[in-house]
Amino acid sequence: MRFLICDITISCNLPSDLASEWEIFSTHSCDDDQPSDISVRWHYQPDPYYDLEFYPHSCSDHIIGQNGCMMFADAEWTHADIVGSDISNVNALLLTLFVSYASASGLMMLHSSFIDYRGHGIAFSGPSGIGKTTQAELWNKYLGAEIINGDKALIRPEDGGIMGYGSPWHGSSPYISSSSVPLRAIIFLRQSGTNAIRRVDSGTAVTELLPQILIPLWDEAAAQTVMDAIDRIVSEVPVYILECRPDEEAVLMTRDTLFTD
Numbered sequence: 001m002r003f004l005i006c007d008i009t010i011s012c013n014l015p016s017d018l019a020s021e022w023e024i025f026s027t028h029s030c031d032d033d034q035p036s037d038i039s040v041r042w043h044y045q046p047d048p049y050y051d052l053e054f055y056p057h058s059c060s061d062h063i064i065g066q067n068g069c070m071m072f073a074d075a076e077w078t079h080a081d082i083v084g085s086d087i088s089n090v091n092a093l094l095l096t097l098f099v100s101y102a103s104a105s106g107l108m109m110l111h112s113s114f115i116d117y118r119g120h121g122i123a124f125s126g127p128s129g130i131g132k133t134t135q136a137e138l139w140n141k142y143l144g145a146e147i148i149n150g151d152k153a154l155i156r157p158e159d160g161g162i163m164g165y166g167s168p169w170h171g172s173s174p175y176i177s178s179s180s181v182p183l184r185a186i187i188f189l190r191q192s193g194t195n196a197i198r199r200v201d202s203g204t205a206v207t208e209l210l211p212q213i214l215i216p217l218w219d220e221a222a223a224q225t226v227m228d229a230i231d232r233i234v235s236e237v238p239v240y241i242l243e244c245r246p247d248e249e250a251v252l253m254t255r256d257t258l259f260t261d
Helices: 016-025 087-105 132-143 202-212 220-236 248-258
Strands: 002-005 008-012 038-043 062-066 069-073 079-083 108-117 120-125 146-149 152-158 161-165 180-191 196-199 239-244
Touching (some): 002 016, 008 087, 016 087, 038 087, 062 087, 079 087, 108 180, 108 202, 108 220, 120 161, 120 202, 132 180, 132 248, 146 152, 152 220, 161 220, 180 202, 202 220, 202 239, 239 248
Parallel strands (some): 008 038, 038 079
Antiparallel strands (some): 062 069, 069 079, 108 120, 108 152, 152 161, 161 180, 196 239
16 A cells, blocks of 8 residues: 655555555555655564564664564665554554654654644644643634644645644544645643733744654754754744633634734
């Protein structure tokens, strides 16, 4: 099977449960006879053998384990073998592979719910349980926004500005889409008994962003590319802290702030 995530093609024989989730990213374009950017072979292994000699590994510049599942990848993260049976662990290794490859172009994964409001992308970010999906659902309920992803959006600086993309990784959220939209704002959430929003400076924005971005620290060059991309993002995209209740007032206050600043 062949998939298109952002503008990166992946060929992989996914487990059936994952294949159904990734279906909206499948591609049947006229370019399908061209090599994929990333090629993955998944090998079903029902038992977690830990002696590496039992694993097929045609490329092994990088060896990564995830709770009994193993991935063997080449130096450029373009070819990999994944061995294991647990779907969530296989998916986590696919995420690691994708981020490792994509980071070299400045594409990063932001822990966020991501919405499209009238052609403007808004990312709600913060730690797990802070209410990211709740905010996205409120914008959908009161303003008709499309929820592109409920947990992991892809962000990249491009020639025309900063773009946001859907991804097949969505955590416990049910929301998943292959849509893309220019990024209008990043909002970091705080739970509160009152509603208040404020724009933060670039230094604070970087401090808020770093814990919520998957940076490939195992690849120094790619990690530096991501850091450079973060610098550009905070210089071009307004970043806010929203202290809020989960209600309509918070949604309307935020909308009015974003589109009058």
